[in-house]
Amino acid sequence: MSTQLRLDALRGSGVIAKPHNARTIAALTRNPGCTRRAVMDAAGVDKDKTAAATGHPASIGKLSPLAVARGQGFEARVKSQGGAELLRLLRENLGLPIPQAHYLDLGGDDDSVIGGRYLRSRSALAASADSGPDAGTLFDHPMLRLQIAGVWVYLEPDMVAFRLEDKFYIIEIKSFAIVDGVADPGDVTRAAIQSSVYVLALRNLLADAGHDPNLVADQVILVCPKDFSNQPTAHFVDVRKQLTVLRRQLARMADIDRLLDSLPDGVTFDLAPDAHGLPTRSAADLAHALRSVEARYAPECLSACELALFCRHDAHDAHSTAALGRTVREELGGVDCTSTAVALGTGTLVPTDDLVQAAETLRAAHALRTAILGQLA
Amino acid sequence: MADPLGIEELDQRISEVKTEIRKAVSAQDFAQASRLRTQLRALEAQWHGALELAESSVSGKPGNMQLPVRETVHQILTLLAVPAAPRTIVAVHAAFFAGELAGSQLTYLRRDEERSFRTAPHGRPYYLCSALTYDRLTAARGLIAVSSWPLHRRIVGTLSARVDYLRSAIKLAEHIDRTDRPSPAAQRLLWQVAAGIPNASASFGDARPASVIEAATAELSVHDDDDRVQREQAARRARKQLGDAEQLFGAPTLSAVRKAG
Ligand code: SF4
Numbered sequence: 197m198s199t200q201l202r203l204d205a206l207r208g209s210g211v212i213a214k215p216h217n218a219r220t221i222a223a224l225t226r227n228p229g230c231t232r233r234a235v236m237d238a239a240g241v242d243k244d245k246t247a248a249a250t251g252h253p254a255s256i257g258k259l260s261p262l263a264v265a266r267g268q269g270f271e272a273r274v275k276s277q278g279g280a281e282l283l284r285l286l287r288e289n290l291g292l293p294i295p296q297a298h299y300l301d302l303g304g305d306d307d308s309v310i311g312g313r314y315l316r317s318r319s320a321l322a323a324s325a326d327s328g329p330d331a332g333t334l335f336d337h338p339m340l341r342l343q344i345a346g347v348w349v350y351l352e353p354d355m356v357a358f359r360l361e362d363k364f365y366i367i368e369i370k371s372f373a374i375v376d377g378v379a380d381p382g383d384v385t386r387a388a389i390q391s392s393v394y395v396l397a398l399r400n401l402l403a404d405a406g407h408d409p410n411l412v413a414d415q416v417i418l419v420c421p422k423d424f425s426n427q428p429t430a431h432f433v434d435v436r437k438q439l440t441v442l443r444r445q446l447a448r449m450a451d452i453d454r455l456l457d458s459l460p461d462g463v464t465f466d467l468a469p470d471a472h473g474l475p476t477r478s479a480a481d482l483a484h485a486l487r488s489v490e491a492r493y494a495p496e497c498l499s500a501c502e503l504a505l506f507c508r509h510d511a512h513d514a515h516s517t518a519a520l521g522r523t524v525r526e527e528l529g530g531v532d533c534t535s536t537a538v539a540l541g542t543g544t545l546v547p548t549d550d551l552v553q554a555a556e557t558l559r560a561a562h563a564l565r566t567a568i569l570g571q572l573a
Numbered sequence: 574m575a576d577p578l579g580i581e582e583l584d585q586r587i588s589e590v591k592t593e594i595r596k597a598v599s600a601q602d603f604a605q606a607s608r609l610r611t612q613l614r615a616l617e618a619q620w621h622g623a624l625e626l627a628e629s630s631v632s633g634k635p636g637n638m639q640l641p642v643r644e645t646v647h648q649i650l651t652l653l654a655v656p657a658a659p660r661t662i663v664a665v666h667a668a669f670f671a672g673e674l675a676g677s678q679l680t681y682l683r684r685d686e687e688r689s690f691r692t693a694p695h696g697r698p699y700y701l702c703s704a705l706t707y708d709r710l711t712a713a714r715g716l717i718a719v720s721s722w723p724l725h726r727r728i729v730g731t732l733s734a735r736v737d738y739l740r741s742a743i744k745l746a747e748h749i750d751r752t753d754r755p756s757p758a759a760q761r762l763l764w765q766v767a768a769g770i771p772n773a774s775a776s777f778g779d780a781r782p783a784s785v786i787e788a789a790t791a792e793l794s795v796h797d798d799d800d801r802v803q804r805e806q807a808a809r810r811a812r813k814q815l816g817d818a819e820q821l822f823g824a825p826t827l828s829a830v831r832k833a834g
Contacts, residue, residue: 248600261586276660278734280769287771294771295795297735301714330799332731474599 202456203239208466213240216349222389225441226500231455232491233501238345238452241465243502249467249475250483254502267371274369274428279334285430296333303337310350313339322405334358340397345449353394366394366416374420374429391416392438460488495521528554583620642678654744655737656704656718668762687822702821704729707807712823720821730803732796739789742766746782
């Protein structure tokens with residue numbers, strides 16, 4: 197069976213694949229080791245619906261309308277009037293020469309001509325790469341694309357591609373504040389992952405036009421409000437690490453056949469919706485299908501994957517040590533199950549050779565705990 | 574208080590909430606669905622309100638002492654002398670005019686002008702029309718211009734946004750210079766504009782018209798020639814290729830052609 201047919205079967209009859217965007221692509225990298233997520237995303241399964249149908253509806257990814265409005269307001273301000281604010285920042289901080297004040301809006305109001313818009317972005321950026329720096333400075337809303345599990349996904353980023361000397365940079369405008377040069381690390385990480393998606397897509401676009409993809413810098417420029425004011429400030433963020441993770445995950449999904457081969461025959465996440473779109477498949481049956489695909493739950497999933505509550509529930513039931521977080525799992529290298537950990541720590545189980553070290557740590561922890569509890573008593 | 578949402582934003586919010594309702598229903602979360610429905614009703618009420626507001630100000634109902642929106646916008650664009658976005662028009666209005674002008678009131682302005690032009694071409698002394706992109710000659714997103722300007726001034730090339738920013742800064746500064754006692758709002762606007770131009774303001778919050786004019790003119794001289802070449806070429810093409818209405822409101826976009834075909 198062809199890959200596409202296998203993926204269609206996973207998704208269910210007549211269900212349209214859920215489209216990706218930069219946020220969902222960025223989320224792919226948050227738990228790269230998880231097969232369950234990789235195959236579901238490759239097939240475009242609506243994980244939100246799946247999670248709800250198992251009785252563990254997702255709790256992630258819902259921005260408040262207020263936060264969305266604030267973000268849009270800041271971005272519109274920074275970009276307005278040909279990016280006047282942006283130009284000021286780039287001139288003051290990066291020494292952008294005065295003649296380079298070109299601004300080209302590659303966006304469109306209409307999404308029925310996505311392919312055409314991609315070509316327009318490609319020719320504009322390629323023309324700039326072909327000539328001197330005078331052929332374009334700011335390119336707003338370029339249309340980009342990436343291949344995910346064999347399917348081209350178009351991205352319409354709210355970002356600006358920026359040319360300085362002979363490099364292109366991604367400029368991401370975000371509405372979280374940078375106070376005294378420091379921002380919330382979680383916000384910065386999320387922005388970096390998302391920007392790395394654009395870096396990769398912009399590199400593909402230049403390569404597609406016959407240019408060196410390395411014209412795109414692996415540093416991105418993050419523009420945020422400064423110190424609780426509405427004034428923008430700009431900072432470089434290095435996204436090399438995020439790019440490596442992203443490339444690896446995309447390669448893994450490109451090689452999706454290998455993962456599909458590991459699934460039991462006939463497994464599907466079809467919700468078998470009725471005429472009103474309500475799932476008719478039983479929660480238990482669906483959960484069974486999900487469990488037949490290996491997952492690797494970690495607390496990070498809670499902010500990155502719609503299935504997190506389902507997988508956490510399972511991980512707790514299975515007394516999995518992974519559910520306690522990556523650090524614990526690594527400390528306990530090889531001990532997968534909390535009851536084994538307890539048995540090793542209390543000495544009721546003799547460790548095999550490969551677990552000797554973990555058992556020592558656990559016994560020490562147990563002794564410490566007993567001592568402290570003794571003192572408290 | 575925050576600006577009320579415009580009709581387009583409301584449209585978008587309404588469709589988002591509808592999607593959320595569908596999701597809640599399919600997840601059998603009926604409490605959430607009912608909360609969302611209440612929200613939907615409130616948004617729909619706001620939508621009707623916004624529509625009425627837009628209609629009343631566009632038609633300039635009797636009893637409304639302000640100038641009709643159309644004329645106000647025309648005055649502001651004449652002052653700036655370049656195509657401008659609703660956001661800019663609203664800011665200039667706040668600095669120089671009495672009364673309120675909300676961005677949502679400009680939402681359907683251009684569309685209404687186009688309709689009027691198409692039913693009775695050249696029936697009015699001027700139309701509020703589009704600026705045209707230099708490459709495709711389609712309507713440039715979000716800009717409003719005046720039909721009586723020379724066509725090349727309504728073309729948006731790659732340097733035009735910057736050139737027009739500098740030109741409008743000069744115009745604003747000249748206007749403030751002529752005004753006896755400019756309002757604090759006008760002075761603030763001048764400083765905000767000056768902040769985007771190298772050497773235009775002496776210190777934070779302080780911009781004198783003369784130095785804004787000098788600084789903007791200096792940067793303008795760097796871009797002006799390149800910009801004019803691009804604009805004039807595009808304008809020649811537009812006159813050759815486009816009919817009267819398209820010259821004002823833009824060549825049809827690809828999708829519009831498809832729909833018609
Ligand atoms: S929540 Fe489950 S499916 Fe999602 S990444 Fe984590 S383990 Fe994998």
